[in-house]
Amino acid sequence: MTTVGFLCSRVRKDEKLLLKELRDRADVERIDPREASFGLDGATGVDVGTLDAVVDRAMSFSRGLYAARFFESYGVPVVNASDVARTCGDKVETSVALHEAGVHTPDTRVAFTPESALETVEALGYPVVVKPVVGSWARLLAKVNDREAAEAVFEHKKVLGSYEHSVFYVQDFVEKPGRDIRVAVIGGEAVAAMYRSSEDWITNAAAGAETTECEIDDRLESGAVEAAEAVGASEGVVGVDVMEDGDELTVHEVNHSVEFKALTDASGVNVAAEYADHVMEVAA
Numbered sequence: 343m344t345t346v347g348f349l350c351s352r353v354r355k356d357e358k359l360l361l362k363e364l365r366d367r368a369d370v371e372r373i374d375p376r377e378a379s380f381g382l383d384g385a386t387g388v389d390v391g392t393l394d395a396v397v398d399r400a401m402s403f404s405r406g407l408y409a410a411r412f413f414e415s416y417g418v419p420v421v422n423a424s425d426v427a428r429t430c431g432d433k434v435e436t437s438v439a440l441h442e443a444g445v446h447t448p449d450t451r452v453a454f455t456p457e458s459a460l461e462t463v464e465a466l467g468y469p470v471v472v473k474p475v476v477g478s479w480a481r482l483l484a485k486v487n488d489r490e491a492a493e494a495v496f497e498h499k500k501v502l503g504s505y506e507h508s509v510f511y512v513q514d515f516v517e518k519p520g521r522d523i524r525v526a527v528i529g530g531e532a533v534a535a536m537y538r539s540s541e542d543w544i545t546n547a548a549a550g551a552e553t554t555e556c557e558i559d560d561r562l563e564s565g566a567v568e569a570a571e572a573v574g575a576s577e578g579v580v581g582v583d584v585m586e587d588g589d590e591l592t593v594h595e596v597n598h599s600v601e602f603k604a605l606t607d608a609s610g611v612n613v614a615a616e617y618a619d620h621v622m623e624v625a626a
Contacts, residue, residue, distance in 0.1 A: 344368040344625050347388070347396035347418070349409055351376055355603045356614075357399050363618035364397070368625070375405040380412035395625035396420045399599065403431045403476060406599065419624050422578040422598045429573045430580065430598035433475045433511055436573060443572035445565070446592050449514040456496035459510035463492050469515040472499075474507070485515060485543055516585050516592055521545055523556050523584040525566035526605055526613050529620045530576045532563040536608035553608040561591065569593045577624070579617055581605075 346368045350357050364370050371393065378387040396413045398420055400406030410424040422430075429435045440447040451466055453459035463470050463486065472484045472495055486492045499507040521539040525532050535556040538545045545551045556562075566582040573580065573596050581600030585592045602613040 344394045344622065345371060345392050346621060346625060347371050347373050347393045347413070348399065349373045349375060349396055349406065350399040351405070352401055354601075356601050359603065359606070359614035360397070360399070360617055363612075363614045364621065367618055367622050368394075373409075375400050375402070375409050378409070380409060382415070384416065385412065390416045390418060393418045395621055397621055398422060398427065401599075403427070403599075407431060421621050421624055422575060422580065426573055426575045426578050426580070427598045430575075430596050431476060433473055433595070434509070436596055437513075439572045439574075440569060440593055440596075443568065445569050445572050446587075446590055448516055448592060448594055451512045453510040453512070454508060456493075456500050456510070459496050459512065460489070460492055462510070463512055464489070466512065466514060468492075471513045471515050472496075473511050473513065475509045475511050483544060513594070515543075516587050516594070518545070518585040518587065521551075521586075522594075523562065523586070524605060525556075525558070525562065525582045525584060526579070526600060526602060526611075526616075527566050527570040527575065527582055528579045528613075528616050529623065530567060530570065532558050532566045532582075533616045534558075534602075534605050534609040534611035534613050535562065535566075536605050553604045555609050565591045565593065569596050572596075573598075579620060 346364055348370050351374050373388055396418055398406045398410050407427045410420040413420050429439050437450040451462045453462045469485055469487045484495045521537045522545045525535040535558045536553045537556045538551040538553055540551040569582045570580050581597040583595040606613045
């Protein structure tokens, strides 16, 4: 019987749904990255030789990324692959990959000092959105409307002092119609989508946005699949975040550790089952 490793430190509702589907299809070995260690010739606390595939659901970006890379070096395929995690987990890498692939994405600038970041924002024009290069759940996002706000945000980032806060990632603010769209792309196919609506400019389910079903038409499917391919996830599982920008669709993020419980409820699609089916294809 197929054996799937499940890399996870915390089991949330998403992981419970996925574990149930996987256990209907395979033997599942739970792997807690806090308890395992990895070396060039093998891992401790993990029976690598029994694994046909590994699912990366680690909440920590760095733990998931490095564990995935080690499993790949042992010859075990991972969903998602470490290259996908590396690209999606860094907003700079994501923006560059989308742009290089010709996927429409917000005008994005990066600077490395508060002074050059301020000059960059002034050249781009207000309002802008300032984001950490690594992070999720809409944390530490700031909409900057004027120079005074920009100076304050950049000063705060300077005081925070970590590596991520020394990189000033700035995007043009897109006037979306009070909502954006999350699309799950699994194995190169757009399987489910939902609108995320809010009176606030941040339309994120984790931040309390209302979620409703979104029909996947040809244009949305094409854009979401192209975005997944751009980050190397044509054989992976990603969440593509899309904004309606006038007559265009603008992709602003691609998530490699996609949360799908709200998407399942909104769309009526059993995303966990689709996810598990794809893992079994990878493990075959």
